[in-house]
Amino acid sequence: MLNEALAPGRLPPGQRLYAIGDVHGCAHRLAALHVAIREDVARRPIPRVTVLYLGDYVDRGLDSALVLETLLGPPPVPGAEVVLLKGNHEAMMIDSCALGATSSSLRFWMENGGLATLESYDTDPGTPNWLERIPPGHLALLRRCVLRHAAGDYLFVHAGVRPEVPLDRQDPHDLLWIREPFLSWKGALGAVVVHGHTPTAKPEVRPHRIGIDTGACFGGLLTCLVLEGERMGFLAR
Numbered sequence: 376m377l378n379e380a381l382a383p384g385r386l387p388p389g390q391r392l393y394a395i396g397d398v399h400g401c402a403h404r405l406a407a408l409h410v411a412i413r414e415d416v417a418r419r420p421i422p423r424v425t426v427l428y429l430g431d432y433v434d435r436g437l438d439s440a441l442v443l444e445t446l447l448g449p450p451p452v453p454g455a456e457v458v459l460l461k462g463n464h465e466a467m468m469i470d471s472c473a474l475g476a477t478s479s480s481l482r483f484w485m486e487n488g489g490l491a492t493l494e495s496y497d498t499d500p501g502t503p504n505w506l507e508r509i510p511p512g513h514l515a516l517l518r519r520c521v522l523r524h525a526a527g528d529y530l531f532v533h534a535g536v537r538p539e540v541p542l543d544r545q546d547p548h549d550l551l552w553i554r555e556p557f558l559s560w561k562g563a564l565g566a567v568v569v570h571g572h573t574p575t576a577k578p579e580v581r582p583h584r585i586g587i588d589t590g591a592c593f594g595g596l597l598t599c600l601v602l603e604g605e606r607m608g609f610l611a612r
Contacts, residue, residue, distance in 0.1 A: 377415060382607035383582050384528030384567035391416075391603040392425040392526055393610075397462065397571040399592035400436020400491060402445060407612035408597055409451035415601070415610065416452050424455040427524060429571040430462025430533035430551075432517075434488030435592040440495040443513040461520035462533040462572065463551040468492065469517050472506055522550050525566070529602065534572035535584070536564060557584075569600060578609055 393412050398405050433439035450457045467484040498508040524531040532550045535557035542565045564583045574590035591597040596611040
């Protein structure tokens, strides 16, 4: 259900943006959320629609392969702009699958949920040539993911930003991994930062940030933030 409220920022007129939190292999929840987005656009047509994903498509959940295949398909709303952000779990997967990857990078990925991803491709790190089970198109998709996206008063990143560092000088590692001091920061950040990465029971809305990782892979909901003008709402499945 979409319950609208005043947002901490604004988008230019004629635009609506759907930002989807950390999917983590929850392909069926993602499919259901795509249906909800299509239904919302059908009820409330608007000239420009953007569907943005905040990263962490893989690991922990059961269907990472299906999630990536879904993201390779057509947009959930015909004609919508699609933005795919990179999360720290995509970074771990890319590093582990790269030519010359070390055993330590693979071990780090496995320790952080990567085994579930390999199992979704019917393989495991002990299988010879396990990398051949991952379609090249899936890895190419992950490599195309971007670190940030700006729209109106908002900056969209996976994890957050480092306070008191200009937004155009942020360390990519922080955009993928940061928690503190970002989460406890109470001052301005230069934009309203929309992020995932840190799971909470429900979306966190602050004057300077909106967190929408609601732990889908841990039994929570998969949340979508809907922004339009000076208003916001949420869809969840």
